[in-house]
Amino acid sequence: MSDKAPKRPGTRLRKLFCLAVFSYFALLVLATLSAGLVRGFFAPPTTQPIAFPHTTHADKLNLACDFCHSGVKQEASAGVPALSVCLSCHRAIATDRPEIEKLLGYERRGEPVRWQRLHNLPDFIHFTHQRHIQAEQPCAACHGAVERMLEVQRVRSLKMGWCVSCHRSRGAPRDCATCHK
């Protein structure tokens, strides 16, 4: 019983092969995961401090977009409504609902609502809402059907290529300096 079975000649090579394959694929699995991570695929969905439903306000009540986002016709940014705009109705309407109670809490504390921004451009980009409204771009073209979103999501990539292709098809200025500050 002393003699062992002769070792097969390719065992070490096989083991090496397995190890090589394993490490190669492990590395690439990590690379893929990190690509996903970097691109934000694992980001948790944004939660807003108050669950404001556009479906009720923009769809059911048919409030115009610029009723709240009033900056859109005059200035660069559309803005979010001041607390007093919300309270002009909600001081009396539906005050028993928990979200409205949150709103009233903000008013009591004199604290502004910190909404989580969804449509964010880098700070070297100059974007004016006013010019786009003047060119009769509907809000839904860039923001999607917001009035049908219970929770607002971003549905456009907001990438430069997209902006440029729209500018190109419509004959809007394509000069770099138009948007790059």
Next chain:
Amino acid sequence: MDRRKFLQLMGLVSGTTLLSSCGSERNQKELISYLVPPEDGVRPGTAAWRVSTCSECPAHCGITVRLREGRAVKLEGNPDHPVSQGALCMRGQAALWRLYHPQRLRTPLLRTGNGYRPIGWDEAMKRIAEAMTASAEKSRTNMLLTGSTSGSLATLQERFADTCRVNRLPEFELFNHAALRQAYQLLYGRPRLPRFGIEDADLLVTVGADLLETFISPVGYAHQLSVARREKGLQWSHIEPHLSLTGANADRRLTIRPGSEATLLLWLLQTLAKRRRYARRLPQQILDALPKISLARAMDNSGLPGSSLTELARSLEKARHPLLITGGVATAQLAGGQVALLGCLLQWVLTVPWQGLDFDRAENFGRAGDLRDLQQLNLSLQNDEVGVLIISRTDPVRHSPQKWRLDENLRRARLSIAMTDLHTATSRTTDLILPLTQNFERWDDVEPRIGIHSLIQPAMAPLHNTRSEGDILLELQQRLTGRSEAASYEKYLQQRWKKLFSASQLRAFINKGFVTKGSPRTTISLRTKPTVAALRRIAPSEPLPAPATVITGSIRSFDGRSAVLPLLGEIPDPLTTVTHGNWVTLSPRLASQYGVKDGEELRLTKTDFAVAQPARLQPGLPDGIFGLPIDSLTSGPPGIDPATGEALRVIGAIKAHPTGKHLALPILSGSPSQKGRGIIPKPIHRKGKHHAEHRSLYPEPAYRQYRWAMAIDLKRCIGCAACVASCYVENSVPVVGREEHLKGREMSWLRIEPFYDDQGRASFIPMLCQHCDYAPCEPVCPVYAAYHNPEGLNVQVYNRCVGTRYCSNNCPYKVRRFNWWQHKWAPPLEKMHNPDLAPRSKGMMEKCTFCIQRIRTAHETAGKEDRLIRDGEVIPACAQSCPTDAITFGNLLDPQSAVARLIKTPRTYRVFEGLGTEPAVYYLRPD
């Protein structure tokens, strides 16, 4: 002003409305809502403008403050303001750096041993009140010493002094023009500095008065000079012993020996008084009392050839509206009182007949004292007579001669208090320091000239725990006497303004920033007796023995007060182009005599005055003169003139020897000579017309609606660098400091290049990106970050730049600047950042953009109204700030625009035209 409006304004200031961050362009992750919607006209992402007044120097130019998201980001001149006419000098532009200075005092500080302990306002006020009460018991006097004050604060100080039994000392300023004021007092009985009617003169002779740098109201004078040269054909001769920026810009500069101004003026007076035209101006007694002086003696004394003297006298006689101004270094010497008296007497002969002096709209130096008052204070301190000494907005320790030992004597006061916004030499010796709110954080008013009331309006809430001087005085009054003029300084202002202004005037005051109250013109008459007495005491003196030192006021720091602003250290001195550091100038010949070159230290001594600074060779400076800028003095002035109380700034018989040390001086100009390159073309350069071929791989430029271009008139440019400072602030250009400058890594997008010819005459040319049609920088960028836009601008897309620096390599004008480092702005300086501009980070190339952010805004405004941009709608920051309107900007394709007309004059040329770059910046030759 009605309560609602003031409350509205208060609402703006007190910060109860929080701002939506979607305009602040900082890649915010949150959108923060308002509590209450903002005022009409105040919207995030758009700018609001407020009128106010600058206080960097006593001239008090009117300004408008640009607000973005409730922060002041830019200052511009107020176009209608009578003092500045829409311009702002570089110190005024840099005033924002004072507001956001990282080392601003934030709380009251109490001295403990060698350091300071922050204390609360309550405790500070208590201490002061207690000390003031105690000193009254101990028969010590409480004193108040302030810098130049006018308007409501001055009246409040008066009331404070009366009710609290405080001795209100004469105001202390280093440049107090005491000799002049004393001369006017003697001659007319009015100790006031008149407003000089330069814009109506056709011949201006200035003796020592540095009109363009520190003399009374430099921005106003620069503007008036420019207007007079254009419309009245003003000829300007400047007489001085050294070389100043003023002298460099005059039509003729006469170099006289230092200390000979009195003799020169005496000779002129004597000569002109005999001429037919002025024969009856002076009463006989005065003519008899004038010492006699011959032309030969005058020549010998001043060092001028006889022809110059006779020519000067002849031109003064021939001119219809001659104006003579003395001041500056001419009156800041031991014979200064004589110079002032003679100069003012000459004014009586030449200028008063055509009403060139306006004493009713006089400059408000009413309560300014002189250094003799400071000497008196020093004596009182030595004799332990001073109880509480409050020193506000002035720096007597720095500006008093070293031998007085004012800093030591200050400690003998019971309690010395410095009220200031930044540490000064004085505040480092006082017991208590109270931080003051800045101009842009408080309400106030000033009266720069009699009858002109200028508003100081807050742009934002105070950044730190500071208070305004008015509030401090009112609280002290309350604590000491139990009642005060008003509950707060703002209420005091409201009360006073209601009394001072009518309703419509008040509205204009708040909206336009100033009110001009009319006053009837009174005639002045010469007081013969005192004049004769003074004239009898005059003994024409010999000129100061060479070599002499002339201590000059600096256009960058005034009397040294603005040196603490880093931006001003970064901008080169217009004549020497030295940036960070101090120096002493001497002519190349004198330098070779001493065997020194640029940067080698020279030690200047005379009895108890000593200064050691690196040398800087200055072409055009007379041999035998050392020029010492005021910042180069390590201690105060060498002495005072006991007759007038002015600080001595011209000293003769200086001993100089090189110490052997070499200090690296950051000198930004490559060479003082053009070396025949024709940057500012002399006649010889104009002979050949250059026709260069254009070779470009890009399509030919074809402009459809706009082609932006700039025209710079070199005849008007005085080299004051206000445009440079304005560009720095508008574009948030980083300040890189001395080490980087020594490596030649300047960051200024616009620079003033001084060039000297063989005779030492200087010309200045502002050099900026020329936005060439066939720009050499565009084809060499590997990533297309530098490209030519359809409106003619050479645009740099910052986030595309990868930092190869090939573009800078290729630029023949060397106007591209590279960010070698990630520049960190010490907080709160980052609040000054212009949100219309992208922040540039390390590795990006930047350069002048013709203020493309302003062009973009104009496009949007014009687009809203569906029209083209009109001429004058886009004014780049440099053009806006220029006191002489040297820079014009506009659309070349608009035939009516100012630029289109300017490029057709015979004086127009472009720099390096032979290279074929086709720049968009056109220059107009100075001659």
Next chain:
Amino acid sequence: MLPEIQTHLEQLKWLLIILIALVCPLLALMLGGTTVSLASASLKHRTGEKETPTWIDGLLRRANPSVEHDALVVLTIIASLLLFKIIYRPQLFSNAAWIGLILLLTAGLGLMVCCRYRLVGQRPLDRTALAIGGAGVTIVAVCCLALACTESILLTPEFWPHLSHLPYLFLSWHGFTRFAEFLLLTCAITGNALLFSTTSPNPTSIPPPAADCVARRIGAGLSLGSLLLWPLALGLEMTLIPSLAGGRLLTILAVASILLAALCTLLLGMTLYGKMHTPKTFFAMIILLFWCWAFMGHVARERTLTPVALAGLAVETPTPALATEGESIPPEVSPSKAAKVLNGKELFEQKCSVCHRFDQRVVGPPLNSVVPGYRSDPETLTAFLMQPVKRNPDYPAMPNLGLTADQAEAIADYLFQNAEP
């Protein structure tokens, strides 16, 4: 959309996935096989009939198809493409364009079938056969690229309105990556086929002939190579996929397919070193890879093509080739500036009824108590509606609704009509 389709959309989508999962491997096999046959046949043609190395013959033999196989492929392709158009109704292509694509693909496949038939038939090869085959392979490859790019542009609906002006937007890096992945999987399945298909009935007993060995080695090389390159392509896709389309599930699927490829490589390696596994294992794994790949596309589409995202895309109709056709999946949203019929009643119900009733207090006062006061001066009411100010301390301030003069007048008229006299 037809209501029947709407109700069964989910099931249709699953059907589509299954079809894709079926058709892609078959198409890939066909494509790969034809390419290999063509390559070896042209080599044979080049070297002449007599001196052909035997391994080329071996390759040819291994890559032979069956007619049923080909017919199945063609039919499944047509079915899945039609289903694709029905489900997604992309506003990109008109029906004509889509049918054109189907026809082109069918033509290409037909050409390929002809060529293979001739190859199998052992007739003397001529240039035309090879040319037909080459053309067929090229057409099919191009159509696959077009389909990959379509799949990719479906993930970026924001570009759809601009396709008519800028047709080059149709091509995208992501599309090319998807096509590359398809090619890799084609190589994998072809390699496997070469490795495991036999010409003799008893593969295990007799040692395989030398020519077969070379062919087997080529197959193994193809297989291994493509499996090793698979994670790179997938990593590239994770980097290039539009960010709104990616998500956790997608990343996990990608990782899963890489792990599957790893397993397959290991097993393949072991097979080559002696330990035999049944061919079915490998084919199953490759088909599972195909399915992962198709499912990733499905998941991405599901994330992107939501009704809210597709709203607001005003697709223009300039040229008939790429004209929009039919309605989009959700109805178009009227822009905020659309002209509305100034019906006072409608406006009241939209804007005012939130806070006002005529007979009771809701948020604002009952209108019956306020409106009669304006009857003497109707214009004041219109002015008030355009610029409301706080009047009554008992009620909150009325917000400015941004009414135009016409709207305010219409509402005022309605109010006067319906309030108490």
